[in-house]
Amino acid sequence: MDINAKHSMQPEVYLDNGATTRVDERVAQAAMEAMLVAWGNPSSAHKLGVEAARRVAEARARVAAALGCVAAEVTFTSGGTEANAIVLGGVAARAKHVVVSAFEHPSVADAAKALAERGVEVTVVAPEANGVVSPDAFAAAVRADTALAACMWVQNEIGTVQPIDAIARAVKAKAPRCHVHVDGVQALGKLAVDVADAAFDSLAISAHKIHGPKGAGALWLKKGARARPLVFGGGQERGLRPGTEGVPGIVALGLACELAVAARVEAARRMEAQREQLWQAIAAAHPHARRNGEPAHSAPHILSVGFGGVPAEPLLHALEAEGVYVSAGSACHAKDKKPSATLRAIGVPDDTGVIRLSLSRFTTDVEIARAAAAVAACVRKLST
Amino acid sequence: VSAGDEVILVRWGEIFLKGDNRSFFERALVERATRAVSRSPGARTDTKVVKTHGRLVVWPGEGGTRRAVRALERVFGVSSVSPARVVARDLDAICAVAVELARVEAPKHARPTFKVESRRSDKRFTPGSMEISRIVGAAVVGALALPVDVHAPAFTIGVEIGFEHAFVFAEVVPGPGGLPVGVTGRVELLLSGGIDSPVAGWLCMKRGCALGATYFHSFPYTGEKTEDKVARLGAQLAAWQLEPLRLAVVPFTDAQKQLRDAAGNGRLAVVLYRRAMLRVAERIAARSGAKALATGEALAQVASQTLENLGVIGAATTMPILRPCLGHDKLDTVAIAQRIGTYETSIEPYDDCCSLFVPDHPETRAKLATVEALESRLDLAAMTTDLAARAVERICAP
Numbered sequence: 001m002d003i004n005a006k007h008s009m010q011p012e013v014y015l016d017n018g019a020t021t022r023v024d025e026r027v028a029q030a031a032m033e034a035m036l037v038a039w040g041n042p043s044s045a046h047k048l049g050v051e052a053a054r055r056v057a058e059a060r061a062r063v064a065a066a067l068g069c070v071a072a073e074v075t076f077t078s079g080g081t082e083a084n085a086i087v088l089g090g091v092a093a094r095a096k097h098v099v100v101s102a103f104e105h106p107s108v109a110d111a112a113k114a115l116a117e118r119g120v121e122v123t124v125v126a127p128e129a130n131g132v133v134s135p136d137a138f139a140a141a142v143r144a145d146t147a148l149a150a151c152m153w154v155q156n157e158i159g160t161v162q163p164i165d166a167i168a169r170a171v172k173a174k175a176p177r178c179h180v181h182v183d184g185v186q187a188l189g190k191l192a193v194d195v196a197d198a199a200f201d202s203l204a205i206s207a208h209k210i211h212g213p214k215g216a217g218a219l220w221l222k223k224g225a226r227a228r229p230l231v232f233g234g235g236q237e238r239g240l241r242p243g244t245e246g247v248p249g250i251v252a253l254g255l256a257c258e259l260a261v262a263a264r265v266e267a268a269r270r271m272e273a274q275r276e277q278l279w280q281a282i283a284a285a286h287p288h289a290r291r292n293g294e295p296a297h298s299a300p301h302i303l304s305v306g307f308g309g310v311p312a313e314p315l316l317h318a319l320e321a322e323g324v325y326v327s328a329g330s331a332c333h334a335k336d337k338k339p340s341a342t343l344r345a346i347g348v349p350d351d352t353g354v355i356r357l358s359l360s361r362f363t364t365d366v367e368i369a370r371a372a373a374a375v376a377a378c379v380r381k382l383s384t
Numbered sequence: 385v386s387a388g389d390e391v392i393l394v395r396w397g398e399i400f401l402k403g404d405n406r407s408f409f410e411r412a413l414v415e416r417a418t419r420a421v422s423r424s425p426g427a428r429t430d431t432k433v434v435k436t437h438g439r440l441v442v443w444p445g446e447g448g449t450r451r452a453v454r455a456l457e458r459v460f461g462v463s464s465v466s467p468a469r470v471v472a473r474d475l476d477a478i479c480a481v482a483v484e485l486a487r488v489e490a491p492k493h494a495r496p497t498f499k500v501e502s503r504r505s506d507k508r509f510t511p512g513s514m515e516i517s518r519i520v521g522a523a524v525v526g527a528l529a530l531p532v533d534v535h536a537p538a539f540t541i542g543v544e545i546g547f548e549h550a551f552v553f554a555e556v557v558p559g560p561g562g563l564p565v566g567v568t569g570r571v572e573l574l575l576s577g578g579i580d581s582p583v584a585g586w587l588c589m590k591r592g593c594a595l596g597a598t599y600f601h602s603f604p605y606t607g608e609k610t611e612d613k614v615a616r617l618g619a620q621l622a623a624w625q626l627e628p629l630r631l632a633v634v635p636f637t638d639a640q641k642q643l644r645d646a647a648g649n650g651r652l653a654v655v656l657y658r659r660a661m662l663r664v665a666e667r668i669a670a671r672s673g674a675k676a677l678a679t680g681e682a683l684a685q686v687a688s689q690t691l692e693n694l695g696v697i698g699a700a701t702t703m704p705i706l707r708p709c710l711g712h713d714k715l716d717t718v719a720i721a722q723r724i725g726t727y728e729t730s731i732e733p734y735d736d737c738c739s740l741f742v743p744d745h746p747e748t749r750a751k752l753a754t755v756e757a758l759e760s761r762l763d764l765a766a767m768t769t770d771l772a773a774r775a776v777e778r779i780c781a782p
Contacts, residue, residue: 313605314604317603317604317605321603
């Protein structure tokens with residue numbers, strides 16, 4: 001069903017690519033082929049199995065090429081959450097002390113809380129008001145016995161880019177054996193990702209943020225870094241993530257990575273220009289709009305904007321009625337909804353409704369113009 | 385039907401007492417029970433329901449007993465059910481099955497004491513009920529050496545003598561009680577996404593009401609997720625009434641803004657909203673033949689639910705308003721919501737009404753004259769007609 005038909009005759013504008021992206025046709029075809037043609041079990045000794053194993057190896061090589069690592073360092077997972085979980089649960093299980101930033105994704109933040117409940121000491125480092133974590137502040141929290149430090153690369157709600165390499169170097173200077181983990185889910189396909197010379201030790205990625213399917217992701221684990229498995233089984237993925245490989249998702253992730261990285265330089269330039277157009281148009285219509293996250297330190301695809309006195313959820317729905325899809329958040333407790341720790345951490349006032357507009361490499365200038373007009377109109381309507 | 389069959393005995397309570405209406409209620413119960421066991425999801429087609437003297441006997445089909453018991457637990461009018469074995473009307477045969485059931489039942493209890501309870505529908509059968517219990521009990525003691533405890537047994541073996549067969553069972557599962565849905569008429573429920581209104585609807589159904597529901601949607605202040613949540617609550621209620629529930633979704637935003645403005649954004653806004661909702665629900669009720677409205681209101685649970693306010697709100701309609709949660713503490717309502725399965729849905733965090741439109745300190749002692757004076761600035765008849773006409777009907781299937 002065209003969910004738009006009910007409200008508007010204009011085509012939809014999807015600016016919620018931070019939540020998920022539409023699967024690229026070529027990626028969907030590859031997954032389909034893996035289901036209908038190469039459908040064997042990669043562990044089987046016969047040729048159907050060999051064929052499936054070949055696809056998995058090919059996908060692993062593609063992911064490795066996209067990240068700049070060797071294939072053996074790539075472990076396929078069910079997504080970004082599981083990739084983060086393997087590190088938080090499998091590296092830090094016996095840690096004394098762990099450091100995380102204050103605006104990690106729940107798959108890291110809540111895993112750290114679970115570690116704290118089991119007696120691990122957890123230090124949380126707040127970002128600066130510009131939405132960026134300072135390497136000095138982060139390293140200051142690290143001790144000689146810190147076993148794990150985790151900081152996300154691109155903050156998913158406000159789009160700020162963390163100086164992860166500087167953070168990792170600062171951490172290692174203080175605790176050379178500390179494992180540094182990076183949630184790179186929002187970075188791949190938008191920033192230059194090359195872990196070949198990275199100072200950090202592991203990176204989580206996800207297929208569905210880069211026009212691949214949900215349910216597929218990967219963990220890059222630097223050679224020599226150790227993690228214990230969370231589940232046990234038939235030894236797949238070198239025993240770190242056993243269970244029969246999800247071949248269709250893996251194949252799709254491999255191709256999605258390749259396509260995202262091939263398109264990245266041009267796409268990032270375009271998205272950044274579009275993001276600025278969008279902001280300029282919104283700021284022109286509503287001079288008091290608040291931009292969250294310092295633009296100079298932001299990924300090209302995310303624009304987070306707050307409007308004083310305008311409730312976030314109704315704004316989301318009003319935009320939805322115009323056929324424009326975004327996501328919403330606020331720093332305060334709106335009824336039973338959870339306030340955003342991220343928005344709170346960077347000092348967004350309680351009465352400010354925040355929307356996140358997130359672009360993809362398929363976003364067009366026409367869509368940006370339409371979205372800008374819709375935001376201007378809906379904010380005006382809800383301000384009364 | 386023959387000896388050895390597994391059946392389910394269904395008992396009913398209150399409807400037995402309804403004098404001349406008894407056969408009407410019993411026919412309704414048979415219809416509801418048949419619907420429950422034969423049409424619930426995954427139901428078998430080889431089920432059968434027969435009314436015998438004072439009991440329904442349900443043949444669930446081979447291997448279908450547990451599923452049928454679960455279905456019958458949701459039939460209003462049912463006081464309890466027992467999976468039972470059909471036995472010839474012969475004491476030796478009855479004793480043999482009783483021993484077999486006791487042998488299965490005893491290991492489930494730390495101290496496996498038991499007693500036997502007998503009931504004869506066919507009073508011509510001899511010996512009498514007391515004597516049957518004594519003989520069957522003695523057989524179980526003789527075979528398994530289990531101690532008898534007539535006051536607080538760990539389990540009870542039941543024996544019922546029908547006109548053609550006897551029935552032996554060891555388990556009594558309570559039903560919801562009440563009356564079969566439909567026997568008392570139709571009610572229009574004002575359904576929000578909260579905890580109270582689904583419970584109010586359930587309590588009406590328990591007293592034999594068939595339900596329709598009206599939901600007021602304030603897009604964009606409430607989103608599609610809220611409407612979807614309400615529709616899922618409707619589906620959960622439909623599962624109890626054993627037929628689809630018609631949900632009228634009323635687009636309320638513009639009217640709500642007019643009412644808010646008429647109330648001068650003041651303390652009476654909520655009273656004006658509630659009165660408008662009742663007027664619209666009354667129209668929708670009339671269209672579907674409902675004779676009353678039902679709400680989840682409880683006395684003094686929130687500031688707007690004072691006696692004064694309920695009076696002024698209720699004055700907006702001439703239809704009776706059922707408020708079955710009226711005497712509940714919140715915890716009472718929550719307990720029912722948990723039992724009937726609506727609680728988990730109700731607490732999902734999607735707003736049912738925007739806090740923007742609700743004054744910080746609502747009026748607790750509304751006066752009808754003041755409210756009517758505020759309303760006189762609006763064309764209420766047109767508003768009501770317009771809202772009722774624009775209501776979109778959805779069918780919530782169980």
